[in-house]
Amino acid sequence: xxxxxxxxxxxxxxxxxxxxxxxxxxxxxxxxxxxxxxxxxxxxxxxxxxxxxxxxxxxxxxxxxxxxxxxxxxxxxxxxxxxxxxxxxxxxxxxxxxxxxxxxxxxxxxxxxxx
Amino acid sequence: xxxxxxxxxxxxxxxxxxxxxxxxxxxxxxxxxxxxxxxxxxxxxxxxxxxxxxxxxxxxxxxxxxxxxxxxxxxxxxxxxxxxxxxxxxxxxxxxxxxxxxxxxxxxxxxxxxx
Numbered sequence: 001x002x003x004x005x006x007x008x009x010x011x012x013x014x015x016x017x018x019x020x021x022x023x024x025x026x027x028x029x030x031x032x033x034x035x036x037x038x039x040x041x042x043x044x045x046x047x048x049x050x051x052x053x054x055x056x057x058x059x060x061x062x063x064x065x066x067x068x069x070x071x072x073x074x075x076x077x078x079x080x081x082x083x084x085x086x087x088x089x090x091x092x093x094x095x096x097x098x099x100x101x102x103x104x105x106x107x108x109x110x111x112x113x114x115x
Numbered sequence: 116x117x118x119x120x121x122x123x124x125x126x127x128x129x130x131x132x133x134x135x136x137x138x139x140x141x142x143x144x145x146x147x148x149x150x151x152x153x154x155x156x157x158x159x160x161x162x163x164x165x166x167x168x169x170x171x172x173x174x175x176x177x178x179x180x181x182x183x184x185x186x187x188x189x190x191x192x193x194x195x196x197x198x199x200x201x202x203x204x205x206x207x208x209x210x211x212x213x214x215x216x217x218x219x220x221x222x223x224x225x226x227x228x229x230x
Contacts, residue, residue: 033218037221044221044222045221091157095217097217099211099217102148102163102171107157108157
């Protein structure tokens with residue numbers, strides 16, 4: 001079975017600060033996907049990023065960046081120069097690589113950006 | 116770009132009543148997933164369909180059933196509703212080939228309240 005742990009329940013930062021959301025996962029499979037989703041107060045789940053288990057290259061996309069390390073089973077997500085609109089619950093999730101596989105979510109981190 | 120459509124967006128039912136939730140996937144997406152998110156919790160996988168066949172089943176009560184139709188839309192039928200069924204129900208869709216393969220895109224959700 002898969003497990004995703006987000007130890008940070010709530011984080012508050014002042015606007016324009018950088019913030020990193022932690023995610024640790026467990027799986028016995030060697031091929032899998034990792035995801036980050038954002039759930040703003042309006043309730044929808046918005047896809048942010050996806051990473052394949054065989055691609056540990058870290059990337060930056062605008063104000064978002066992620067750090068995937070298989071050695072520590074971590075998939076951390078960083079927002080630089082945070083904005084009030086970034087306030088939301090962020091979920092890390094994992095699915096196996098076999099196609100049409102369910103997502104296993106972490107418990108989420110509630111991020112509040114203080115103006 | 117077209118997104119996943121869910122209807123209704125809000126639904127209020129009495130205990131022991133039935134409810135039907137509908138989901139229209141993104142065009143050319145052949146896989147549909149249903150998730151349940153209780154208050155303050157992470158989404159939990161219920162059931163999925165690929166090419167109109169059930170592909171996986173999670174913690175879905177026997178009182179619930181679902182199917183995917185020939186036009187790929189899906190319906191989640193819930194009977195003998197209980198107070199504990201009050202939740203946000205998400206539908207997601209994904210393509211099994213091409214861009215975005217195996218990435219689940221979520222609809223806005225149906226908020227079900229059982230009184």
